[in-house]
Amino acid sequence: MLQxxxxxxxxxxxxxxxxxAQGTDVSFG
Structure with a gap:
């Protein structure tokens, strides 16, 4: 992504x- x-x-x-969105925080966490 851009971020x-x-x-x-x-x-x-x-x-x-x-x-x-549901797992993006965990995946990139």
């Missing part, structure tokens, strides 16, 4: 993802 892979603030981008 860093180590970011833990993906919650702000929830909904813009292709369905990874």
């Amino acid at each position: 860093p892979k180590r970011t833990k603030f993906r919650k702000m981008h929830k909904g813009r993802n292709r369905g990874l």
Whole structure:
């Protein structure tokens, strides 16, 4: 993605993802 892979603030981008919003925080956490 455009944001860093180590970011833990993906919650702000929830909904813009292709369905990874539910696990994006854990995957990139």
